[in-house]
Amino acid sequence: MIVDVRISSGVIQVLLVLLILPKESESVTTIVQTLSSRYGMVLGGYGPGYSELQGVEILSHTGVCSGVVSDIPSQISRYLGDVSGIAEYLEQTVVFCRHSFCWKLNLRENTWNQTGGLQFEREHAASAEVGGRMVVLGGRSIDEVMGALEIYHLDTGEWEVKEELALQTPRYSFCAAPVNSSSLIVIGGWDGENALSSVEILNLETGRWEKGSDLPEPSYGHACLHTEVGGKEGIMVTGGALTGRKVRFLELKTGIWSNLQDLTFGTDGHKLILVEGVPTIISWQNIQQFNGTRWNLVDYRLENSRSAFTVTSVPSHLIKSCS
Known part of the structure; x- marks a missing residue:
């Protein structure tokens, strides 16, 4: 080594x-x-007895910390059922949304405040941080599959709908990840009738969508992550309702898909994130990590079993009580 x-x-x-x-x-x-020196932050979701979880858990390479970040404010009403939230880290702030309500966490002060809500109420949407901007796109409303894209402005606390940047193929239960500081990639999903294998790449600066290399097979309920494997930069895609334990890797330079080692067990609706640089899957209460060749189930778990939760990564120096 x-x-x-x-x-x-x-x-x-x-x-x-x-x-x-x-x-x-x-x-x-x-x-x-x-x-890298970034921890995983696990937010929201529902626990045993379908109780709403307001506690936040922090994941590092040594284990899980609870109670070091203030609880998420309670939500008075629920819409569209109990659905997964979305969260991204922006300039010492975590922006967390569920349904159309959004809050922002000041990590320096460890305080939550309500911020502007999404223009469109949606479930099973995806988000990505691209060049310091939080982008939310796709999802499903009560009566339609959505392609709408919104960008959050941290300075004003408001969301802006970008009609000209809407998804080429409306979808939900898909994943999105940044490609670089100006572009994001959208992979798979469900269009209301069929699972999708299509991949689309959006350049936020030019406003242009381009077709990417299709998935080897249709997939929805999977997760994806921009990372590096074996010195190759690309997008890792894990699990899914149809693809179970499979892990696929899209090399960005060549546009070629390859297979990586299968997960230890099949999963969909899970979350995939880098924890101190290590690809990490969180599913219910279990945690799997990729060591470069294979996935391992680690010997620590979340304090609470969670469904419909979300994750983001935050600089470790802003979480001083967890080490």
């Missing part, structure tokens, strides 16, 4: 390069994983 420590923009990154020694006739396989 080679350990390389780098400091960039005040953030320490540790690069672990695992060298698998070859036999005489084999070449060297190198697995590279960047360990």
Whole structure:
């Protein structure tokens, strides 16, 4: 193992390069994983007895911390059923929405305040942080599958609908991830009648949608993440209602899909996030992590079993009570 420590923009990154020694006739396989100093934050959802969970849990490489972040304010009414929330980190703030209501968490002060609500009430939508902007798109309303896209303005606390940026194919139960500081990728989902294999890429600066490489098979209920595997930058896609334990990887440079090691057990409606640089799946109460070659079920769990929850990643130095 080679350990390389780098400091960039005040953030320490540790690069672990695992060298698998070859036999005489084999070449060297190198697995590279960047360990950034960001924790996972688990928010909302419903626990045993279908009780609404307001507690926030923090996930690091050593375990789970509870009670270090203020509880999410209670919601007076529920609409569209009990659906998953969405959350993104923006400039020392976490923006969390469920249904059409939104709150923002000031991580420095550890306080929640209500902020502007989504223009469209939706369930099974997706969100992504792109160049410091929170983007929400797709989903389902009471009577239609949606393609609408909204962008949150942190300075005003308001959402802006961008009609010209709406999804080419309306969908829900899909995933979205940033590609770079100006673009995001949308993968799979359900269009109201069929599971989708289509992939679309949006450049927020030019306002143009482009077709990406289709999934090997239709999928919905999966999760995705922009990460690096074996030195290749790409999008990891895990699980799904039709694809169970499968893990697929889209290399961004070539547009080619490949298969990675299967999950330890099948899952859909789960969340996938980087925890200190390690791809991590959270499903109900269980946590699986990818070590570069295989998935492992870790020996710690969330304090509460959760459905319809959401996650985001936050700089570890802003969560001082969890280490």
